Ligand SMILES: Nc1ncnc2c1ncn2[C@@H]1O[C@H](COP(=O)(O)OP(=O)(O)OP(=O)(O)O)[C@@H](O)[C@H]1O
């Protein structure tokens with residue numbers, strides 16, 4: 017690695033809080049050094065309703081890394097923002113120059129000016145997280161790379177990610193109280209995408225679905241850029257709750273049934289008659305595997321239908337409806353066995369499970385879709401593909417640079 021410095025990432029999910037500390041080089045290489053995980057508490061439906069509890073859980077995750085955040089205040093921390101609290105929208109702007117007879121050669125400066133003009137003026141209840149250029153139009157053709165072209169106007173279309181101000185401010189205050197020095201905020205699905213999607217998939221068109229604890233976050237890409245971000249209100253807990261209600265068992269037993277024996281059984285080849293024991297041995301809870309498969313499959317069908325509808329509504333590909341490079345499932349919920357195969361059959365496009373992938377060695381425990389967001393946060397912090405909303409002041413009111 018060339019010259020390096022320390023970076024940290026914090027993903028506050030519905031089920032777990034995960035903190036990573038890594039050595040990163042300016043060329044974008046990353047070596048993860050420390051991992052801290054704590055159960056998530058203090059959130060109700062994604063709303064931070066008990067800041068004290070959340071702060072304690074964040075502290076627990078940060079302390080578990082062994083890194084002293086309070087002493088080493090220079091470690092920049094990249095914080096994930098859950099898709100539950102965001103709204104995606106599109107914006108258009110045209111930039112032109114009155115100098116040199118109106119003609120100019122597009123440089124980074126003109127691109128930045130056009131993008132700045134594309135940034136809506138948010139009201140006091142809203143924060144702009146990201147302004148992502150979807151494409152620049154120069155002399156009638158659209159491209160991601162307009163540099164060096166001679167023109168008299170530069171049009172830019174962007175995808176803007178907006179977040180509720182009160183949620184963001186409470187989040188920043190809580191993480192700050194726990195000793196974290198937040199340097200940038202990144203939408204969770206965009207962070208996951210950074211570490212599970214390939215450049216060729218993003219170029220052709222792909223949808224990422226991060227199936228978390230309470231929600232699934234959707235991010236769609238085309239011509240290398242984020243095109244659409246939204247949320248589907250189904251996550252791992254809905255699968256567990258279905259088992260709890262349908263089989264009349266406790267939440268703990270339902271979660272065990274899902275994790276240990278769960279399968280969507282898309283081609284019906286799994287043994288459905290086998291009985292499995294749940295909970296402590298000798299407690300006498302016996303369930304036929306087929307029952308577990310049946311209810312997990314019903315919820316999977318529901319999730320796949322909603323994914324399909326949302327992708328069609330986003331209108332990426334009018335011909336086939338589904339993105340040319342298909343769909344990548346990630347987040348802990350993507351571990352449900354058989355889900356990718358069932359989705360592939362129903363949606364008639366390639367579907368794969370996205371596991372975090374780094375050019376450097378990734379600790380074994382992080383090679384799981386559940387850690388896509390936190391590893392992706394680090395990469396986004398180092399590479400800055402989305403110009404993360406940077407925190408310019410240390411105190412409220414937070415000043416963002418999208
Ligand atoms: N093998 C598995 N089969 C089915 N579900 C699984 C499996 N492994 C993990 N899950 C589910 O994944 C969910 C947690 O995923 P993840 O860790 O990505 O969520 P999170 O980031 O905490 O939540 P969110 O992204 O919604 O804020 C849990 O509901 C868990 O039951």
Ligand SMILES: [Mg+2]
Pocket residue numbers: 029030204226228229347389
């Ligand atoms: Mg998550």
